[in-house]
Amino acid sequence: MFQRIGFYRRCAQLLTLLAIFIIPLLNLYEITFVKGTFYSMDIGDVALADPLAVFQAMFTSRTISLIMLASMVVPVFLVVLFGRVWCSWFCPYYLFTEAVAWGRSRLSVFGIKPFTGRYREGSTSRQNIIRYLVLGVGLLLAGIAGIPLLNLVSAPGIISSQALILVKFRTVSFELVFILFILVLEFFFFKYWCRLFCPTGSFLSLFQGRRGLKVKKIELECRSCHTCIRSCPMQINPMTEGDNPMCHNCGICIDACPDNHKQPTLGFRFR
Numbered sequence: 001m002f003q004r005i006g007f008y009r010r011c012a013q014l015l016t017l018l019a020i021f022i023i024p025l026l027n028l029y030e031i032t033f034v035k036g037t038f039y040s041m042d043i044g045d046v047a048l049a050d051p052l053a054v055f056q057a058m059f060t061s062r063t064i065s066l067i068m069l070a071s072m073v074v075p076v077f078l079v080v081l082f083g084r085v086w087c088s089w090f091c092p093y094y095l096f097t098e099a100v101a102w103g104r105s106r107l108s109v110f111g112i113k114p115f116t117g118r119y120r121e122g123s124t125s126r127q128n129i130i131r132y133l134v135l136g137v138g139l140l141l142a143g144i145a146g147i148p149l150l151n152l153v154s155a156p157g158i159i160s161s162q163a164l165i166l167v168k169f170r171t172v173s174f175e176l177v178f179i180l181f182i183l184v185l186e187f188f189f190f191k192y193w194c195r196l197f198c199p200t201g202s203f204l205s206l207f208q209g210r211r212g213l214k215v216k217k218i219e220l221e222c223r224s225c226h227t228c229i230r231s232c233p234m235q236i237n238p239m240t241e242g243d244n245p246m247c248h249n250c251g252i253c254i255d256a257c258p259d260n261h262k263q264p265t266l267g268f269r270f271r
Helices: 006-029 051-061 066-070 073-082 085-090 092-110 125-145 149-153 154-167 175-188 192-197 201-206 228-229 252-256
Strands: 035-037 039-041 047-049 213-217 266-268
Touching: 006 035, 006 085, 006 092, 006 154, 006 252, 035 149, 047 051, 047 066, 047 073, 047 201, 051 066, 051 125, 051 201, 073 085, 073 092, 073 201, 085 092, 085 201, 092 154, 092 175, 092 192, 092 266, 125 149, 125 201, 149 154, 149 175, 154 175, 154 201, 228 252
Parallel strands: none
Antiparallel strands: 035 039, 039 047, 213 266
C-alpha cells in the first residue's frame, strides 16, 4: 500500500533537490528573485540563512549582527512550530541516505545483510549526549580557528553549493568527496551521520520545545507490535519519545503502524 505521508515527504524532497539546480540556472538568465544556497538564500527582500552558519559567523568574528540574526527568524520559527522537518522533508542529503538504505535492503536478496542497528531502551539519551558533544567540540574548534569549520561538514550546504557550481561552472569541487565518503559509510551502517554527527540537525534541535508538531500516540491501546519502533530511522520509540530532539517528524512510524489502517493510533499532533 502506498503510504500517504511518505508520498508527500518524497515530493517535498524531490522538489527541493530540483530547486537547488533550477535556482542557479534561473540566476544565469538574470532571474534573481531567489538566489543563494542553503547556507544563505534571498527570496525577494527576505534573507534566510542556516542558523548554524549564522551562529558560527558571529562566534568566530566575536560580533553580533542584527541583520544576520534577522535572517535566522524564519528558519527558527519553522523549527519551533514544526520541529526538525527540514531534516527529513527537505534536506537533499537525507534523500540520498534513504536511497542508499533502499539499495542496502536489496542486498538481502543475495544473502548479504549489512549492519543496520536496532533500538535499545534508554539509548536515545546517550545518542543526544554524543551529538551535542560533537556539535560543541565543532563550535569550539571553529572559535579557536576563527573560521566556520562546521560549514565544511554541512551536508545540505555542500550539496546545494555543489549544485550551484555545477550549473554555473560545469564542474564540482573537492567537497563532493566528503558527501560520497559519508554515503559509503551510510551503506554499511545505519544513518550514523544524521543521528550522531550532523551539526546542522543537532543545532536546529536546540530550538525545539515542548510545543509544536509532535508524533503522538493517539489511542492508549495498540497491539504493541513495535513496528513503529523498528521503522524509526533515528532509533527512538515514537509512542513515548515523540518530543525527543532526535525526532525529525519524518512520519515513517505513522505510515508503518498497522493499526492506523483501522483507526488513528499514532499521528502528528500540535501540543
